[in-house]
Amino acid sequence: MNPASQSRIGAWIAFVVGSLYFIVPLIGTFEFSLRLKRDEYSFEAYRVVLTDPKFLSSFGYSTLMALITIVIGIVLVVPTAYWIQLRLPKLRPLVEFITLLPLVMPAIIIVFGYLRLYNSSSWIPLTANERSTDLLLAFSYVTLALPYMYRAVETGMRAVDVRTLTEAGEILGASMITILFKVIFPNVRVAILSGAFLTFATVIGEFTMASLLNRPAFGPYLQLIGANRAYEPSALAIIAFLVTWACMGLINVVGGAKRQAKRA
Amino acid sequence: MAFLEIKDIRKQFQQNVVVKGFDLGIEKGEFISLLGPSGCGKTTVLRMVAGFESPTAGQIRIDGKDVTVLRPNQRNVGMVFQAYALFPNMTVADNVAFGLKVAKRPAAEIASRVDEMLNMIKLPHLAGRFPYQCSGGQQQRVALARALAHKPKVLLLDEPLSALDAKIRVSLREDIRALQRELGITTIFVTHDQEEALSMSDRVVVMNEGRAEQVGTPFEIYNQPATKFVASFVGTLSILKGKLVDAAARKIRIGDHEIVAGRGTLSGRPGEDCAIALRPEAAVLENGVDHHALNGANGSGLNGQGRNRIGGTIEEVHFLGSVVRIKVKVQDNALSLDTFNNPSAVPPQRGAPVTVSFTPADVLVLEAGA
Numbered sequence: 001m002n003p004a005s006q007s008r009i010g011a012w013i014a015f016v017v018g019s020l021y022f023i024v025p026l027i028g029t030f031e032f033s034l035r036l037k038r039d040e041y042s043f044e045a046y047r048v049v050l051t052d053p054k055f056l057s058s059f060g061y062s063t064l065m066a067l068i069t070i071v072i073g074i075v076l077v078v079p080t081a082y083w084i085q086l087r088l089p090k091l092r093p094l095v096e097f098i099t100l101l102p103l104v105m106p107a108i109i110i111v112f113g114y115l116r117l118y119n120s121s122s123w124i125p126l127t128a129n130e131r132s133t134d135l136l137l138a139f140s141y142v143t144l145a146l147p148y149m150y151r152a153v154e155t156g157m158r159a160v161d162v163r164t165l166t167e168a169g170e171i172l173g174a175s176m177i178t179i180l181f182k183v184i185f186p187n188v189r190v191a192i193l194s195g196a197f198l199t200f201a202t203v204i205g206e207f208t209m210a211s212l213l214n215r216p217a218f219g220p221y222l223q224l225i226g227a228n229r230a231y232e233p234s235a236l237a238i239i240a241f242l243v244t245w246a247c248m249g250l251i252n253v254v255g256g257a258k259r260q261a262k263r264a
Numbered sequence: 265m266a267f268l269e270i271k272d273i274r275k276q277f278q279q280n281v282v283v284k285g286f287d288l289g290i291e292k293g294e295f296i297s298l299l300g301p302s303g304c305g306k307t308t309v310l311r312m313v314a315g316f317e318s319p320t321a322g323q324i325r326i327d328g329k330d331v332t333v334l335r336p337n338q339r340n341v342g343m344v345f346q347a348y349a350l351f352p353n354m355t356v357a358d359n360v361a362f363g364l365k366v367a368k369r370p371a372a373e374i375a376s377r378v379d380e381m382l383n384m385i386k387l388p389h390l391a392g393r394f395p396y397q398c399s400g401g402q403q404q405r406v407a408l409a410r411a412l413a414h415k416p417k418v419l420l421l422d423e424p425l426s427a428l429d430a431k432i433r434v435s436l437r438e439d440i441r442a443l444q445r446e447l448g449i450t451t452i453f454v455t456h457d458q459e460e461a462l463s464m465s466d467r468v469v470v471m472n473e474g475r476a477e478q479v480g481t482p483f484e485i486y487n488q489p490a491t492k493f494v495a496s497f498v499g500t501l502s503i504l505k506g507k508l509v510d511a512a513a514r515k516i517r518i519g520d521h522e523i524v525a526g527r528g529t530l531s532g533r534p535g536e537d538c539a540i541a542l543r544p545e546a547a548v549l550e551n552g553v554d555h556h557a558l559n560g561a562n563g564s565g566l567n568g569q570g571r572n573r574i575g576g577t578i579e580e581v582h583f584l585g586s587v588v589r590i591k592v593k594v595q596d597n598a599l600s601l602d603t604f605n606n607p608s609a610v611p612p613q614r615g616a617p618v619t620v621s622f623t624p625a626d627v628l629v630l631e632a633g634a
Contacts, residue, residue, distance in 0.1 A: 160352065161347065161349070164347055165349060167316055167336070168343070168351070170335070171314055171339075171342065171343045171411075172362050172366060172410070173337045173414065174363075175337065
């Protein structure tokens with residue numbers, strides 16, 4: 001057997017083992033979620049979950065928070081990444097370090113920091129009422145999703161040579177605002193969408209921050225159901241998994257459509 | 265007063281001075297090339313005229329107006345970039361219309377100007393295409409149309425041909441020059457390709473280490489180089505090392521042969537080292553080897569026709585199509601000469617002994633009495 005065939009077989013073995021490692025627990029969870037009714041498979045657990053008003057309200061709440069997080073994230077990250085690329089490239093390592101911090105710092109530390117800074121007796125009492133706590137939660141989510149959003153947008157900007165496009169716009173008489181909205185945003189749209197979907201997938205199942213800030217999000221609901229029911233948590237896990245994968249699929253669809261258009 | 269005046273500009277990046285006291289006056293409608301090796305400061309000068317870089321010192325005036333501190337979008341100049349820089353999200357027509365839309369021109373005027381520009385670059389059929397659906401040459405034409413659409417006072421071309429293949433490069437440079445003549449627009453063209461600079465420009469500025477070494481017509485730059493750098497950078501030169509024989513009679517010994525040098529300063533004592541430069545097209549390959557003639561009639565170094573003659577051996581023969589470049593070894597020196605390709609003649613053979621002749625006026629003294 002030649003080395004090329006050996007390497008191909010090795011790759012297939014690694015792929016199959018890896019796939020089984022991920023898929024078998026999923027199949028097990030899915031199979032278990034169908035056993036709510038004795039002696040038969042059914043989607044009863046899904047029916048129970050989907051008709052539970054708390055499921056709908058918590059899922060709706062988390063979806064809304066995810067959308068708010070995405071908007072704040074875009075407003076914060078896109079101009080920052082643009083300016084770093086254009087005028088302050090020396091600051092790139094520092095900004096990359098800052099944006100990666102949420103990956104290495106446990107969420108519980110971040111949220112306790114927020115609680116100390118923004119508690120009801122502080123100068124900015126963001127935990128004083130529900131709406132301001134929602135805002136604090138959205139800010140927390142922005143921090144949490146920063147590594148994904150920044151990296152996606154920054155990679156997109158590097159791919160389109162932002163500096164030259166900006167100079168081309170400037171020499172044609174455009175202001176920086178015009179360039180940002182007419183030239184830069186449309187050309188990093190796919191990167192922004194990728195960041196947005198990753199943010200959505202991160203926020204939708206987040207538990208620690210929502211729980212410690214005592215907000216009715218989907219993550220705490222998942223935990224609550226998991227602690228008190230048998231089959232419904234499995235159904236919820238599968239639903240959450242599908243939502244995440246739908247987001248990943250959308251990234252691929254949007255990215256693929258753009259690539260296809262470029263090839264045409 | 266020149267239409268575009270660059271007065272004693274200097275640019276310093278931290279400790280690194282990239283442009284040092286650069287002066288240039290460009291007349292309205294003139295096509296000027298900034299030519300020089302990488303890092304000589306030519307692009308920095310262009311970017312200062314565009315407004316992307318601010319001069320550390322000096323002044324830039326366009327049509328009498330001081331634009332030194334104005335932002336690029338306030339200068340009314342057009343620019344074509346090396347990497348095209350078309351907006352990927354816009355069609356060709358939208359790209360061309362961008363500057364006019366930014367200037368809030370009426371829609372009818374924009375449409376008519378876009379049509380006019382696309383016809384001018386002979387690409388009206390590409391109006392609805394996106395940049396990635398066009399070839400490199402087409403994209404650069406569109407970039408040119410976009411740069412000209414808003415009727416700028418000055419056109420800046422930053423190595424616009426360097427990303428294109430050889431054939432398109434030649435055709436596009438002819439088109440650019442024709443367009444520039446037709447519109448009469450003042451143009452600065454940055455390139456490190458001497459052939460482009462010499463073939464397109466009214467005047468060429470040869471730059472080295474942040475300074476203008478020489479400003480002149482292509483003919484002057486090539487035939488009357490002001491400095492050793494210009495002589496060696498523009499065109500191909502054979503540099504031959506020899507010994508001074510007689511400074512007053514302008515005689516130099518190259519190996520066993522005495523020649524007469526017509527150009528350049530020659531001073532010093534007999535026996536001192538010196539170097540001469542010769543263009544490949546100035547040297548002629550003669551038939552046969554006449555050893556008597558090689559030593560120079562009456563010791564003058566010249567033959568009966570007033571030409572220097574030296575003997576050597578063919579070392580390399582490079583076939584370049586219409587031209588054949590022959591490298592002749594003259595003892596420790598190598599001399600290149602160009603001959604036109606003659607399909608009916610026997611090509612020169614490596615190792616063959618040959619005689620090369622050239623006039624004293626073709627010989628430029630580079631170093632003497634050093």
